[in-house]
Every structure is written in structure tokens, then in C-alpha cells.
Amino acid sequence: MVQYKWVALSNTSLGVFMGFMNANIVLISLPAIFRGIGINPFNSFQYLLWILFGYSIVSAILVVNVGRISDIFGRVRMYNLGFAIFTIGSVLLYLTPGKGDVAALQLVIYRVVQAIGGSFLMANSAAILSEAFPAKERGFALGLNGVIGIFGGVAGIIIGGILASVYWRDVFLVNVPIGILGTIWSVRSLKQLSKPDRNQKVDVPGNLLFALSLILILVGITYGILPYGNQVTGWTNPYVISSILAGLALLGTFFFVESKVRDPMFRLELFKIRAFSMASFAIILAQLAFGGLQLMLVLLLQAIWLPLHGYSYQVTPFWAGIYLLPLLAGFGIMGSIAGKLSDRYGARTLATVGLAILGAGLLFLTTLPYNFNYLEFATIIFILGIGNGLFVSPNTASLMNASPPRHRGSASGIRAMLTNTGSTLSIGIFFTIVIEVLYLVLPSTLSSALTSAGAAQLIPYMTKIPPTAAIFAAFLGYNPVSAILGQLPSEVASSIPASVISTITANTWFPNVIAPAFMQALRTAFLTASFLSFAAAVISALRGKTVIYEERVVATDRREKRTPV
Incomplete structure (x- = not known):
């Protein structure tokens, strides 16, 4: 009989495969989608931003809430629900009935539905794997899970390019059979290994304050990228300023409330664990550096390099994805290897070296001319993928190992929230730098x-x-x-x-x-990202010795025998 841990790995890997595939399909297929609904790019980029950002914003808002609720009502139940909701969102996207602005708004709303389902999957997949695998195999499982996600990203590029050339609606339909299979399989095969703590209460004030604060901050950042009056960006827009300041004020209020309630949704005590807090801070800094990079590289290829090399604008979205495959390959190769190594040697050295490689790779990008040699470009982005893969798997394993079992849903939600929030902020930073210089x-x-x-x-x-x-x-x-x-x-x-x-x-x-102007702007963005990567490496190095929570807390490093604390 197949061990349950492999059942859990295969099921959660199907979820991450679907998520990565969907993200790249949408990215590659946006030209076909906008042509299909009859949208003019010169007066509709607000819809483009929301189709791109809306998913990550909603996920960032919900994953901590969902993770906390999953600790109370059961992670497997919430994970199953995520597959079903994601599938419903995909069906709605395929059936989008309108045209023009109406259709664009419908697409944004249906992407939100997808994001709700995705947040249920993201908040629980790492927690389910952490329960199913022992600590000595957890890094390998999380790493392999990420590698399968990369395969989904590659599949999304190819499938999106093919389906977009046939009929734009089909790019959403491809998720449906995977979603149905995942829903049925997760209901039939996944088990709740830890008993949900039904004695805890849902933190309603905390949920509302957190959701509202993140909505205001991330919406403000999104509209900060858009033009305002005679300004090229909206950072002087009173509504943007008010939204961000109000969001920050509510976030401060949220942390105060969380320190007072008996059963908070945001487990602040987790940050008292040094391994957890340093891993979390490294995530946000790494995402600020890397989260917007792929989109900037896509723009460089689509707007500059591919047209200069004879590709028509109509086919550049697909070929940009193809030419970025070395980035995904580097992550895919290193992800499972780094996870396996972290099980044996711990996360600190591996994650720190990965971030340093990421920072160095970003510095190398600043040396490229706009009409670069592709082999040189491919080598650099492959190195970036290696660095990111070397960081993500060990860091995730470190964070989950340091989390008490009863709070792993919350920990997984915090990790996903930091990832999505950092990615959205990164895109805002990159876009602002590029637009202001241009x-x-x-x-x-x-x-x-x-x-x-x-x-x-x-x-x-x-x-x-x-x-x-x-x-x-x-x-x-x-x-x-x-x-x-x-x-x-x-x-x-x-x-x-x-x-x-x-x-x-x-x-x-x-x-x-x-x-020339575009490359000048990108170099500024790459330098900023490199600084953030090196800062994340310093934080990672400060995480201290490995901490593993099972039934009791166990503190280890390579020089000590495992002893209960």
C-alpha cells in the first residue's frame, strides 16, 4: 500500500502544478484575451493591472485568515474546498459573456473567485506536507512540490501559447479537468492527521482589520503605478496616499488587537521563534527583489529584444515565455536538491548562499546591453533560478519546522501572505522605477x-x-x-x-x-533588487540553529545531538 506521505505529496503537487500553470497561461494569453473581448491597450491598462495583480492581492489578504481557520476546522477540509472554488472560477472565466469594459470587469471578478480557491490551496499545502512527512524528509518534499510547480509553469507557457492562437476562452477551460480531478482526489485520499482545535474562536475583529488594511495598502500601490492627472504615476494622488496611510494605520491597530485577544488569527508568538522570524523576514525581502523580476524580463523581451530580432509583436508574448525557460529550469533543478540537502545540513547556509547568488545574478543583469547575446542572458537568468531554488525550499522547510504542529496552518498562511504581498510590492517598485525614468x-x-x-x-x-x-x-x-x-x-x-x-x-x-532609456531604468531596478537580495542574505544568516517542533521542541545544529528542550 502506498504510504500516505506520497499521496499527500502527489495531491498537493497537483494543486501547485495547476496554480503555476494558470499563472503563466494568463500571462502568455493576455494579448489574445484582450483582443477577444475588444479592449484597447491605451485606455485599459487598469484592467490589465487588476487581472495581473488581483489574484495575488486577494490571495495575500486571505491566506493568513484561511490558514488560521484551517487550524480550527481542519486543513484537509479547507484544501478540498479550495480545489472546488478554483475550478468554479475557471468555469466562470471560460463563460465570460460580455465585451469591452464589461467583459474586462467580469474577468477581474472571476479571477478573484479563482484567487479565493487558490488561497485555500496555498494556505494549506505546506501544512499538509509538513504533517505527512517527518522532519528529516520535509525539505525534500517541499522542494519537490516546488519543482512540480515549475513544470506547471513551463506547461502554462506552452499550453497558453497554443490555446491563445486557437480561441482565447480555451486558456481558462484547461484548468477545469485538473480542478475536478484534484477535488475528487483530495476528498477521497487526504486525511486530517492532526486534530483541529475546535475550542478556539474565529478572530472576527482581527480578520476584518487585517483584510481591510491589506486591501487599502495593496490597492493604493496598484493605483500608484497608474497615471494621475499630468503625473506619469499616481503616487501624488490624494486617494493613493490616503489609502496607503489608512491601511498602515489599520495594520498597526491590527497588531495591537492581536496582542490582546485570546485566539488571534495572526500568531505573533511565532515571531518569537528566531528561526521562524528570520525565515519570514528573508521571504519578504527576497520577494521584493525577485517578485517583479520575471515581469520586467518579459517586458524587456517583448518591447525590445524580440522585435529587434525579427519577431512580430503579435507573437512576442509566447516567445518571451520560451526565452525565459532557463530561469524556471534553474529553479526546477535546484529546488528538490536544495530541499534534500536542507534535511541533512539545515537551511541557514543553503538559503543564505542562494540569496547571495540571486544578488550577484541581478548585478550581472545590469551589465547587459539592450541588444544582448541570448546565451549570456540565458546563463544569467539560469543562475538567478539556481539562487532562488537554493533559497526557497530550505527556507520554507526551516519556517515550517520551527512552527508548532497546532499552528502550522497559521504558519503556512503567513508564509503565503508574505510571498504574495512581497511580490505585489516588488512589481509596484519595479514599475515605478521604470516608468519614472522613462x-x-x-x-x-x-x-x-x-x-x-x-x-x-x-x-x-x-x-x-x-x-x-x-x-x-x-x-x-x-x-x-x-x-x-x-x-x-x-x-x-x-x-x-x-x-x-x-x-x-x-x-x-x-x-x-x-x-537606451528602458535599459537605464531596468539597471536602476536591478541594482535595487540586488541590494534587497543581499539584505535578505544577511537576515537569513542570522536565523541561528535549526529548530524543529514535533510533539516537543527539538533544537539541533550540526554539532549537537538532538535533545528535547
Whole structure:
């Protein structure tokens, strides 16, 4: 008979495979989705942001709540519910009935439904694995779970590229059979190994304060990326400032309330465990460094490198995913190896070295020209994947090992919340840096290029286009110049000679114009991310000796025998 631990690993791996696959399918298929519902990229990037960010924002808000509730009512039950809700969300996305703005809003809402299901899966998968595997095998299990997620990411790139070229709705339908299988299988096979503590109460004030504070903070950050009035970003928008400040105030109130209630949703006492707190702080810093990196690399490939190498804008989303596979390969190769090594040698050295490699890789990225040699680029991003894989599995195992069994649902939820929150903040930081630098440099650059091309009459129009719109147009597979020309008054468009239009709408014209400014912005972002990675490495090194909680607390390091505390 198959040992239960392998049943738990296979089932949770199916959930993480589906989650990673879905994320990359949506990322690759966005151009086909937006064309399918008839959305113009120049006045719709708020929908793009919400389709991209909405999932992670909702997950960040819910995972701690769900983890805490799972400790009370049962992790397996909540995990099963997650599969079912995620599947329902996928069906709703496939059936999206509207067009234009209405359809875009429906997609955002249905992605929220998916995110609710995803938060139930994320909050409980690490806890279920930690219960099923003994401490000496936990790193391997968590690492292998992450590697299977990477396979899901690769599958998402390929499947998304194929299905998007057939019919945009099919990109959502592919999740449904996996979701149905996962729901049935989890109900039939997963067992609740630890007895839920029904004596605890649901922390209603804490849940409400935490949810509201994160909503205000993350929504404020999201709208901070969007233009406001004559400003290229919205950080001076009173609503953005008020939202973030109010969210921070409520978050402070939340921590005060949690220190007073008997059964808090956010187990602050976990942070008194040094191994847990240092692992948590390392997660947030690492996510700030790495969370927005993949999206920035996608933009670099789609807006600059691929068009310069003969790829049409329509196919750049798919090929950007293909050319980023070394990043996923590095993580996939190292994830399970690092997890196995952490079971034997502990997490501190492995996770710290991984973060240092990540920081060094980001420094290497700053040396690349915009028309780089792909082999050099692939080597660097492969190294980044190795560093991330070397960090994630041991760090997750360290965090879960340091958590008392009765609080592992809460611990898993905190880990997932830190991951999603850090990723969303990272994207906001990266986008802000890139957009602000482009705003300063791009108008004069475009003016000179248009004058040289004989299209000086376009200067008043093209220099007023927000960098956000131009970047998102390229991200959605549109030639930004063609999209801009389509917005011009007919008398202006007709005054431009056909030869000039042919020149400025060529695949290589716009990338060559914006590339120097874009790379300058990316280098600033990469340097910032590198600093955060090295800071995370310092935090990781301070985690101290390994702490393993089973029936009793056991403190170990490589020089000590295991002794009960």
C-alpha cells in the first residue's frame, strides 16, 4: 500500500502544478484575451493591472485568515474546498459573456473567485506536507512540490501559447479537468492527521482589520503605478496616499488587537521563534527583489529584444515565455536538491548562499546591453533560478519546522501572505522605477527620433502618451506606434507620407528609440533588487540553529545531538 506521505505529496503537487500553470497561461494569453473581448491597450491598462495583480492581492489578504481557520476546522477540509472554488472560477472565466469594459470587469471578478480557491490551496499545502512527512524528509518534499510547480509553469507557457492562437476562452477551460480531478482526489485520499482545535474562536475583529488594511495598502500601490492627472504615476494622488496611510494605520491597530485577544488569527508568538522570524523576514525581502523580476524580463523581451530580432509583436508574448525557460529550469533543478540537502545540513547556509547568488545574478543583469547575446542572458537568468531554488525550499522547510504542529496552518498562511504581498510590492517598485525614468528621458528621445524620421508633426501626440500605455501596449502584443497612430485625428494621420509610416511602424524603430532609456531604468531596478537580495542574505544568516517542533521542541545544529528542550 502506498504510504500516505506520497499521496499527500502527489495531491498537493497537483494543486501547485495547476496554480503555476494558470499563472503563466494568463500571462502568455493576455494579448489574445484582450483582443477577444475588444479592449484597447491605451485606455485599459487598469484592467490589465487588476487581472495581473488581483489574484495575488486577494490571495495575500486571505491566506493568513484561511490558514488560521484551517487550524480550527481542519486543513484537509479547507484544501478540498479550495480545489472546488478554483475550478468554479475557471468555469466562470471560460463563460465570460460580455465585451469591452464589461467583459474586462467580469474577468477581474472571476479571477478573484479563482484567487479565493487558490488561497485555500496555498494556505494549506505546506501544512499538509509538513504533517505527512517527518522532519528529516520535509525539505525534500517541499522542494519537490516546488519543482512540480515549475513544470506547471513551463506547461502554462506552452499550453497558453497554443490555446491563445486557437480561441482565447480555451486558456481558462484547461484548468477545469485538473480542478475536478484534484477535488475528487483530495476528498477521497487526504486525511486530517492532526486534530483541529475546535475550542478556539474565529478572530472576527482581527480578520476584518487585517483584510481591510491589506486591501487599502495593496490597492493604493496598484493605483500608484497608474497615471494621475499630468503625473506619469499616481503616487501624488490624494486617494493613493490616503489609502496607503489608512491601511498602515489599520495594520498597526491590527497588531495591537492581536496582542490582546485570546485566539488571534495572526500568531505573533511565532515571531518569537528566531528561526521562524528570520525565515519570514528573508521571504519578504527576497520577494521584493525577485517578485517583479520575471515581469520586467518579459517586458524587456517583448518591447525590445524580440522585435529587434525579427519577431512580430503579435507573437512576442509566447516567445518571451520560451526565452525565459532557463530561469524556471534553474529553479526546477535546484529546488528538490536544495530541499534534500536542507534535511541533512539545515537551511541557514543553503538559503543564505542562494540569496547571495540571486544578488550577484541581478548585478550581472545590469551589465547587459539592450541588444544582448541570448546565451549570456540565458546563463544569467539560469543562475538567478539556481539562487532562488537554493533559497526557497530550505527556507520554507526551516519556517515550517520551527512552527508548532497546532499552528502550522497559521504558519503556512503567513508564509503565503508574505510571498504574495512581497511580490505585489516588488512589481509596484519595479514599475515605478521604470516608468519614472522613462518619463524623464522618453519625450526628448521620441522628439529627436520623430524629427529624424520626418514625422515631426507627431511629436505633440506621441510625447504625451504615458510610458505606461506604451509599455502595456507592447506587453499585450501591439506595436505601440501603430496603436498610437490609430488614435490620431484623421487629418494628422493622412498628412504623414506612407514611407514615413512604414519606417516608424517597423518592428525595430520603436525598440531602438526607447531601448537606451528602458535599459537605464531596468539597471536602476536591478541594482535595487540586488541590494534587497543581499539584505535578505544577511537576515537569513542570522536565523541561528535549526529548530524543529514535533510533539516537543527539538533544537539541533550540526554539532549537537538532538535533545528535547
